[in-house]
Structure formats: structure tokens, C-alpha cells
Amino acid sequence: xxxxPKSFSNLIEIFTKLPGVGPKTAERYAFHLLRxxxxxxxxxxxxxxxxxxxxxxxxxxxxxxxxxxxxxxSDTKRDQKLLCVVENIADMYSIExxxxxxxxxxxxxxxxxxxxxxxxxxxxxxxxxxKIKKEDIEEVIIATSTSLEGDMTASYxxxxxxxxxxxxxxxxxxxxxxxxxxxxxxxxxKQSIDDRKQF
Amino acid sequence: xxxxPKSFSNLIEIFTKLPGVGPKTAERYAFHLLRxxxxxxxxxxxxxxxxxxxxxxxxxxxxxxxxxxxxxxSDTKRDQKLLCVVENIADMYSIExxxxxxxxxxxxxxxxxxxxxxxxxxxxxxxxxxKIKKEDIEEVIIATSTSLEGDMTASYxxxxxxxxxxxxxxxxxxxxxxxxxxxxxxxxxKQSIDDRKQF
Numbered sequence: 001x002x003x004x005p006k007s008f009s010n011l012i013e014i015f016t017k018l019p020g021v022g023p024k025t026a027e028r029y030a031f032h033l034l035r036x037x038x039x040x041x042x043x044x045x046x047x048x049x050x051x052x053x054x055x056x057x058x059x060x061x062x063x064x065x066x067x068x069x070x071x072x073x074s075d076t077k078r079d080q081k082l083l084c085v086v087e088n089i090a091d092m093y094s095i096e097x098x099x100x101x102x103x104x105x106x107x108x109x110x111x112x113x114x115x116x117x118x119x120x121x122x123x124x125x126x127x128x129x130x131k132i133k134k135e136d137i138e139e140v141i142i143a144t145s146t147s148l149e150g151d152m153t154a155s156y157x158x159x160x161x162x163x164x165x166x167x168x169x170x171x172x173x174x175x176x177x178x179x180x181x182x183x184x185x186x187x188x189x190k191q192s193i194d195d196r197k198q199f
Numbered sequence: 200x201x202x203x204p205k206s207f208s209n210l211i212e213i214f215t216k217l218p219g220v221g222p223k224t225a226e227r228y229a230f231h232l233l234r235x236x237x238x239x240x241x242x243x244x245x246x247x248x249x250x251x252x253x254x255x256x257x258x259x260x261x262x263x264x265x266x267x268x269x270x271x272x273s274d275t276k277r278d279q280k281l282l283c284v285v286e287n288i289a290d291m292y293s294i295e296x297x298x299x300x301x302x303x304x305x306x307x308x309x310x311x312x313x314x315x316x317x318x319x320x321x322x323x324x325x326x327x328x329x330k331i332k333k334e335d336i337e338e339v340i341i342a343t344s345t346s347l348e349g350d351m352t353a354s355y356x357x358x359x360x361x362x363x364x365x366x367x368x369x370x371x372x373x374x375x376x377x378x379x380x381x382x383x384x385x386x387x388x389k390q391s392i393d394d395r396k397q398f
Contacts (some may be wrong), residue, residue: 003270004292005253005254005255005263005264005265006253006265007249007250007251007253007254008249008250008254008263009250010246011246011247011250013245014242014246014247017229017243018231018232019227019228019231020227021225021309025219027216027289028219029217029218030250031280031289032217032218033217033247033251033287034263034288036250036251038251038252041248041249041251042248042249043213044213044216044247044248044249045243045244045245045246045249046244046248047206047209047210047213047246048210048213048232048240048244049240049241049243049245050208050240051206051207051229051232051240051245052206052211052232052233052235052237052240052242053206053237054204055204055206055207056204064203064207064233065204065206066204066205071202075243078357079287087235089230090226090230091201093226093277114343116380136395145370154206173269
């Protein structure tokens with residue numbers, strides 16, 4: 001009934017591969033791109049097609065990098081004795097943006113999830129253990145998410161590295177700053193009461 | 200502070216050119232594309248870069264087309280005596296999707312907007328006048344939007360084509376089907392009362 005030209009349908013379809021983009025939004029994007037000239041479309045297309053080829057993975061922390069070592073691992077001003085373990089690169093950047101952490105990172109590239117068949121060998125736990133053995137690390141902050149899998153991964157890691165003489169901590173879980181209690185789920189409220197801090 | 204690799208920043212930046220996409224959403228799209236392999240990224244990039252080169256503009260109604268004449272203009276089963284005037288291609292497809300209209304279209308490619316310097320010569324009004332003169336059209340439905348500019352454009356068009364012995368109509372304006380009166384603006388309510396239909 002509404003038959004778009006083939007290449008336009010393809011464009012709409014490819015946009016639906018983006019997260020949270022349904023056919024309506026994809027159409028909106030496609031109609032918007034109609035206003036671009038061919039040169040700008042080529043730039044857009046090239047950036048998408050080639051961005052990944054130019055990205056390296058940092059040999060030390062496994063985040064995205066322009067060089068073999070990322071800008072964080074190669075920054076000697078950062079606290080080399082503090083290591084923060086995160087699930088993925090996006091989480092690392094979220095912490096970086098908060099501007100509150102000045103140590104190093106270790107990207108697990110996943111969380112343990114037996115139901116999905118993800119066991120310790122599938123994520124970078126052995127690299128973490130090696131790193132802690134070799135380097136002069138004094139504290140490991142486990143910042144996996146506060147989901148079932150994230151908590152399980154955190155416990156697993158805490159357990160295998162606890163023999164070392166290092167401090168191991170877990171990020172605090174509770175009511176987000178600025179949030180109203182009435183919108184919080186039971187588990188978050190329980191956690192915030194269990195982990196209450198004395199004045 | 201959070202320095203993404205250059206090509207990744209470029210990717211985020213290019214996504215912010217899409218309508219309604221801010222830095223947060225653009226980041227989300229970029230992180231999602233990290234999971235694609237290079238082949239899929241190339242496909243994505245090529246579709247974006249080249250889609251427009253393959254699209255033609257229908258010589259008759261000015262919509263998107265694979266051929267010189269679009270699938271609507273070349274469909275002899277459609278009512279050749281009925282012409283619907285719309286602002287843009289997206290509006291045409293919206294009407295097509297409703298499945299209620301079986302005539303032909305004329306895409307103005309804009310609306311009159313003196314404040315933006317858009318005068319009759321900038322949109323396809325002369326082509327419309329020519330089409331009405333040459334072809335055997337009995338009714339013109341003016342379906343520009345019910346905005347100030349859309350209404351003005353509709354009046355302007357109605358005025359220059361009224362000498363011809365054709366029926367000229369304007370799409371109805373009123374409360375959208377399924378809407379609640381309490382959420383409607385004054386102008387829409389006024390319109391729906393002024394244009395009330397007798398049972």
C-alpha cells in the first residue's frame with residue numbers, strides 16, 4: 001500500500017536496528033536524511049562504516065582506545081593503587097563523567113550469567129586476578145551493576161581475590177540522590193535501610 | 200575528562216544530527232553499534248551513504264520514486280480526476296497509510312511562509328496550476344497542515360485555481376478521533392463547533 005522506493009525502505013529498516021528505534025522513529029530519521037546532500041550522507045555513512053576499524057582495545061583495562069594503552073592507563077597522575085572493576089565500557093565512561101574517581105579501571109566485558117551460559121572463563125576475571133598479583137594494587141572497588149547478575153559477579157570476584165592482602169569494596173546501593181521514596185521498589189528501600197549510615 | 204577515541208566521538212556526533220537525538224541517545228546508539236561486526240557496519244554505512252543516489256523524484260507528483268513516474272501516478276486504477284495537494288512527501292505517505300484515498304497527489308515541497316521568505320515561486324504552485332489546466336481533474340483536495348502557514352497556502356491555492364470549473368475542498372479540521380475534549384486547545388474546539396455537522 002505505501003511502497004517507498006527500495007533504497008528508502010532499506011534506510012528505514014537499517015535505522016530500526018538502533019536500540020529503541022521502531023518503524024515510526026526510523027521513518028522520521030530517514031525523512032530527515034532526505035534533506036542532506038550526497039556529500040554529507042557519504043560522511044555519515046563512512047563514519048558508521050569505519051569507526052570501529054580505528055578503535056583499539058586498551059591492553060591493560062580493555063576499554064576503547066586510540067593507542068595500545070588508553071588515556072587513563074597511561075595517565076601517571078591517576079592513583080595506580082586503586083582499581084575499579086566495571087561490567088562494560090559504557091559503565092566506565094559513566095563513572096568518568098561523574099568526575100569523582102581518580103584510580104584505574106578493569107573492564108570485565110560482561111557479567112556472570114549461568115542462565116545465558118556466561119561462566120567466569122567468558123569474562124575477563126583471570127586477567128583481573130593476574131593484574132592484582134602483578135601490580136601494586138591496594139583497593140579493588142567492584143562496580144558491577146546492582147542486578148542479580150552484577151551482585152553475583154561481585155561476590156564471585158570478591159571471593160577469588162580475597163586471599164590477597166588488598167581491600168575489596170562494593171559500590172553502595174540505595175535510593176538515588178534526589179529521588180522520592182514513593183517511587184522506589186521494595187528491594188531498594190530494604191537495601192537503603194539495611195545499609196543505613198550513622199550521623 | 201571523558202575522552203572517547205576520536206572515531207567513536209565522531210560517531211556520537213554524527214548521530215546527534217538525527218532529529219530528536221541528543222548526546223545521551225547518540226552515545227547509546229554508538230555503544231550499540233560497537234557490537235556490530237565490520238561487515239554489518241559497512242552495510243549500514245553504505246545504505247546511508249548511497250540511498251539518495253538511487254531515489255528519483257516523480258516527474259508528475261514530485262514524490263520519491265524508483266522510476267520516472269511513481270507507483271501512484273502510474274497506477275491506472277487510481278482516480279485520475281481527484282488530486283490531493285500536500286506539503287511534503289511524509290504527509291503523502293501518511294494519507295496513503297490511512298488507506299482511504301484513491302486519487303493522485305501533488306507535493307508542494309513546502310508551504311508559503313513570508314517570514315521565512317518562502318513565496319509562491321519557491322514551492323510547486325505553478326506546476327499545480329499547469330497540471331490542473333492540462334489534465335482532466337474534477338476535484339482538488341487541499342491537505343496542507345492546519346497551521347497558520349498551511350491555511351494560508353491553502354487559501355492562496357484555492358484563490359488562483361478557482362477560475363477553473365473544478366471543485367476545491369479543504370480537509371476537515373476538528374477534534375482528532377478518540378481524543379478527549381479537555382486536552383484540546385481553544386482553536387481546535389472553536390473549529391469543531393463552527394464546522395459542526397448535522398445528524
